[in-house]
Amino acid sequence: MQIRVKVNGVDYTHDVEPRLLLVHYLRDVLRLTGTHIGCDTSICGACTVQVDGNATKSCTLFAVQADGCEITTVEGLSTNGELHALQEGFKEMHGLQCGFCTPGILMTMDEYLKINPNPTEEEIRHGLKGHLCRCTGYQNIVKSVQYAANKLKKEEVPV
Amino acid sequence: MIPVEFDYKKAISVEEALEALSSGDSKLLAGGYSLIPAMKLRLNQPSMLIDIGGIASLKGIEEEDGQIIIKAGTTHNDILNNDLIKTHLPFFHEAASMIGDVQVRNRGTIGGSLAHADPAADWPALVLVAEATIDVVGTGGKRNIKAADFFTGLFTTALAENEIITAIRIPIPANGSRMVYLKFENPASRFAVVGCAVLRSSDKKTTIAFTGVADYAFRDTAAEQVVSGKILDTNTIADAMNAAVYGVNVLSDNFASEDYRRHLAKVYLKRALQAIA
Ligand SMILES: Cc1cc2nc3c(=O)[nH]c(=O)nc-3n(C[C@H](O)[C@H](O)[C@H](O)COP(=O)(O)OP(=O)(O)OC[C@H]3O[C@@H](n4cnc5c(N)ncnc54)[C@H](O)[C@@H]3O)c2cc1C
Ligand code: FES
Numbered sequence: 550m551q552i553r554v555k556v557n558g559v560d561y562t563h564d565v566e567p568r569l570l571l572v573h574y575l576r577d578v579l580r581l582t583g584t585h586i587g588c589d590t591s592i593c594g595a596c597t598v599q600v601d602g603n604a605t606k607s608c609t610l611f612a613v614q615a616d617g618c619e620i621t622t623v624e625g626l627s628t629n630g631e632l633h634a635l636q637e638g639f640k641e642m643h644g645l646q647c648g649f650c651t652p653g654i655l656m657t658m659d660e661y662l663k664i665n666p667n668p669t670e671e672e673i674r675h676g677l678k679g680h681l682c683r684c685t686g687y688q689n690i691v692k693s694v695q696y697a698a699n700k701l702k703k704e705e706v707p708v
Numbered sequence: 709m710i711p712v713e714f715d716y717k718k719a720i721s722v723e724e725a726l727e728a729l730s731s732g733d734s735k736l737l738a739g740g741y742s743l744i745p746a747m748k749l750r751l752n753q754p755s756m757l758i759d760i761g762g763i764a765s766l767k768g769i770e771e772e773d774g775q776i777i778i779k780a781g782t783t784h785n786d787i788l789n790n791d792l793i794k795t796h797l798p799f800f801h802e803a804a805s806m807i808g809d810v811q812v813r814n815r816g817t818i819g820g821s822l823a824h825a826d827p828a829a830d831w832p833a834l835v836l837v838a839e840a841t842i843d844v845v846g847t848g849g850k851r852n853i854k855a856a857d858f859f860t861g862l863f864t865t866a867l868a869e870n871e872i873i874t875a876i877r878i879p880i881p882a883n884g885s886r887m888v889y890l891k892f893e894n895p896a897s898r899f900a901v902v903g904c905a906v907l908r909s910s911d912k913k914t915t916i917a918f919t920g921v922a923d924y925a926f927r928d929t930a931a932e933q934v935v936s937g938k939i940l941d942t943n944t945i946a947d948a949m950n951a952a953v954y955g956v957n958v959l960s961d962n963f964a965s966e967d968y969r970r971h972l973a974k975v976y977l978k979r980a981l982q983a984i985a
């Protein structure tokens with residue numbers, strides 16, 4: 550089946566089998582390997598990307614379902630080589646150790662901060678429910694998201 | 709994990725989906741957050757998937773003749789953020805906020821959840837206490853199924869093979885009604901180990917339903933009788949706890965044994981009744 554998708558702003562047309570999962574399309578066909586496969590059972594969130602702006606587990610979506618959609622992966626988060634506030638936050642606040650879970654968390658939190666730019670710690674933790682991290686214990690992930698939220702707020706202030 | 713091969717068709721209308729559904733071993737695909745995991749484990753091997761995720765007439769929430777109508781393809785997230793729901797059915801709002809995680813809520817639909825009839829799903833308890841009706845359409849025409857008649861077994865419903873759920877109709881609770889949904893969630897999946905929904909009108913008529921407890925969600929009529937018409941004081945709540953989950957074949961798994969689950973159900977009933985007392 551032919552699909553047309555826009556991934557990180559670039560248009561692609563490919564012939565794919567209906568059973569090809571979006572995560573395999575992104576990793577194996579487009580070679581965008583920033584999106585990880587953790588559990589492959591819809592639980593861990595490592596494979597999260599945005600489909601039309603909505604955080605989605607790409608191991609739980611066939612590529613054919615995304616036909617006509619705009620997809621953003623972690624590779625699409627920075628602009629002109631400049632880190633996104635979330636990426637900067639994770640770097641500054643040590644929000645990652647092995648980094649396997651990080652791309653998925655960034656994609657969920659990017660959508661989350663657009664909907665809720667002033668989250669409490671509790672709300673950030675609720676927003677992180679769809680992600681498992683085996684390394685950090687989450688404390689620094691929460692701090693990283695808070696860093697990003699603060700930075701994004703400052704950027705909004707008109708000068 | 710890769711499912712077996714299948715054909716895929718994106719339906720643009722309910723009629724088109726119905727027509728495709730009548731051929732061979734085909735299955736509807738809505739959000740895919742129950743079906744795709746099952747297909748990856750090869751527990752489910754349909755020869756064709758009919759994607760109804762893009763059918764516009766299956767999306768949205770409306771108010772009509774004293775009812776809230778949630779179209780079957782509406783996502784958990786759309787229910788969570790809807791103002792009609794916040795105003796008239798706040799416990800649907802609460803329940804939506806507790807389903808899975810952001811990603812699950814972004815894609816999973818209420819119609820898919822009801823059709824799938826997972827014993828630990830949240831919506832079944834809510835449609836039962838709200839005495840909702842489920843609109844379905846099949847090649848033989850339309851019919852309405854009462855929520856009380858809809859769930860018939862483990863992952864089993866009153867839906868015929870070739871029927872599609874189009875909408876869920878929920879009577880707006882009378883002014884002064886109190887409603888609550890409480891859930892003890894599995895810490896990994898967020899599915900309900902026990903979920904308890906209660907709706908009580910100002911004249912004290914009370915409906916109570918449990919999910920997660922047995923093969924399928926059910927109304928607890930014995931507990932309802934204890935509290936209906938009575939003031940919710942400590943004694944009445946204790947009596948309701950005693951009466952609840954009577955004669956029910958309670959589930960047992962490696963997360964919660966039968967005894968523990970039964971106990972949890974009673975505790976959650978107590979908390980729910982206290983919350984609306
Ligand atoms: C990690 C994770 C956590 C979850 N946590 C929860 C939770 O806490 N609570 C909860 O309630 N659920 C939970 N779910 C399930 C989730 O809500 C599912 O999205 C939902 O149960 C199914 O909806 P869907 O639209 O994804 O259906 P699909 O997976 O697309 O379909 C499910 C079944 O319903 C059928 N179907 C779909 N739409 C229709 C229709 N309109 N008419 C007739 N048949 C139809 C399909 O053919 C299929 O058999 C979780 C899922 C995951 C992956
Ligand atoms: S790999 Fe998709 S949720 Fe874990």
Ligand code: FES
Pocket residue numbers: 644645646647648649650651681682683684685
């Ligand atoms: S940093 Fe290793 S899994 Fe999260």
